[in-house]
Amino acid sequence: MRLFDLFRRKPKSEQDIAAQRLRLVLAHDRANISPGMLEVLKDEIISVISKHMEIDSENVVVSFTEDNRETRLMADIPVQSARGRRAAEE
Amino acid sequence: MAGKIITVSSGKGGVGKTTSTANLGISLAMLGHRVACIDADIGLRNLDVMMGLENRIVYDLINYIEGRCRLKQALVRDKRFPDLFLMPAAQTRDKNSISVEDMTRVATETAELFDFVLIDSPAGIEHGFRYAVNPADLVLIVTNPEVTAVRDADRVIGLLEAEDWAPAKLVINRFKPELVRRNEMLDADTVVDLLAIDLVGIIPEDEKILSASNRGQPVALDERSPAGLAFRDTARRLTGEDVPIEVHKKQSFFQRLFGTG
Numbered sequence: 001m002r003l004f005d006l007f008r009r010k011p012k013s014e015q016d017i018a019a020q021r022l023r024l025v026l027a028h029d030r031a032n033i034s035p036g037m038l039e040v041l042k043d044e045i046i047s048v049i050s051k052h053m054e055i056d057s058e059n060v061v062v063s064f065t066e067d068n069r070e071t072r073l074m075a076d077i078p079v080q081s082a083r084g085r086r087a088a089e090e
Numbered sequence: 091m092a093g094k095i096i097t098v099s100s101g102k103g104g105v106g107k108t109t110s111t112a113n114l115g116i117s118l119a120m121l122g123h124r125v126a127c128i129d130a131d132i133g134l135r136n137l138d139v140m141m142g143l144e145n146r147i148v149y150d151l152i153n154y155i156e157g158r159c160r161l162k163q164a165l166v167r168d169k170r171f172p173d174l175f176l177m178p179a180a181q182t183r184d185k186n187s188i189s190v191e192d193m194t195r196v197a198t199e200t201a202e203l204f205d206f207v208l209i210d211s212p213a214g215i216e217h218g219f220r221y222a223v224n225p226a227d228l229v230l231i232v233t234n235p236e237v238t239a240v241r242d243a244d245r246v247i248g249l250l251e252a253e254d255w256a257p258a259k260l261v262i263n264r265f266k267p268e269l270v271r272r273n274e275m276l277d278a279d280t281v282v283d284l285l286a287i288d289l290v291g292i293i294p295e296d297e298k299i300l301s302a303s304n305r306g307q308p309v310a311l312d313e314r315s316p317a318g319l320a321f322r323d324t325a326r327r328l329t330g331e332d333v334p335i336e337v338h339k340k341q342s343f344f345q346r347l348f349g350t351g
Contacts, residue, residue, distance in 0.1 A: 013273035013274065015270070015274060015275060015276060015277065016273070018236075018275075018276050019276060022276070022280075022284060023284065026241060026284055029244065069247075
């Protein structure tokens with residue numbers, strides 16, 4: 001369905017917009033954290049992790065996943081590998 | 091055996107709680123069950139008007155709680171079904187006039203006399219909601235396919251779970267199949283998926299609902315009303331009957347032509 005929409009280059013339907021907004025609102029409601037506080041949390045996670053390893057802080061994504069009314073906070077933190085760093089330094 | 095106590099709730103106001111209570115009450119009575127509908131919206135009673143029984147009220151819920159009448163005196167018999175009754179809310183009092191314990195006692199005593207007791211909950215998640223859901227064996231959450239209504243439904247479901255109240259089931263009201271077909275309205279699957287509770291009915295938007303409340307003749311009595319049929323089907327599901335739910339998927343030209351699917 002989604003792929004099909006892509007091919008047709010159709011703008012996002014109102015149904016999709018509603019579903020997307022609803023999903024986000026429910027995640028924040030259920031976890032009792034506002035979008036703004038989530039940003040603060042993300043910055044704190046970045047600073048804590050950065051103390052111990054080098055990460056690509058630009059591309060950290062903190063988001064919620066929902067499964068059967070169970071909310072999970074997911075942090076996707078790209079780690080900069082030592083090898084990649086050496087390559088960049090050379 | 092005591093009857094089943096079902097509270098109709100929603101969080102958000104105006105989604106069709108009272109309409110659903112009246113129609114499910116009538117539908118259950120049409121199936122031959124003994125039914126009592128309790129209007130728990132103290133101070134803002136409307137179930138009497140919806141059921142067309144406003145002229146028959148003598149006593150109300152508060153009168154009974156305060157010992158001014160007997161239980162049966164506070165139950166107004168329906169004009170159409172001898173085994174359908176309404177316990178009206180008091181109009182000139184407020185919700186603090188009754189406690190959670192009061193409401194639980196009234197509902198439990200009423201359930202001794204009936205197969206089903208439907209409680210029309212006030213909107214909101216405050217005291218009125220709490221006393222309405224406390225006695226329930228099942229809470230029917232009425233929502234509309236709109237972001238605001240579903241969000242409030244989620245809040246109510248969360249409270250029911252957190253405080254270990256009765257299990258909840260979902261009724262999606264004011265559903266517009268045509269808008270869903272055009273991808274302009276949330277579809278039932280998305281709503282059910284997000285709320286993660288069982289669906290017991292989808293009630294299509296129906297102009298006859300207005301005329302029904304004008305006349306005090308709920309649509310469930312109307313053989314030709316799509317909403318009426320949906321309420322009657324929902325009532326059958328509440329009795330445990332296996333009635334497939336029409337999900338209003340996209341229809342083909344032929345399906346539309348022959349009115350199937």
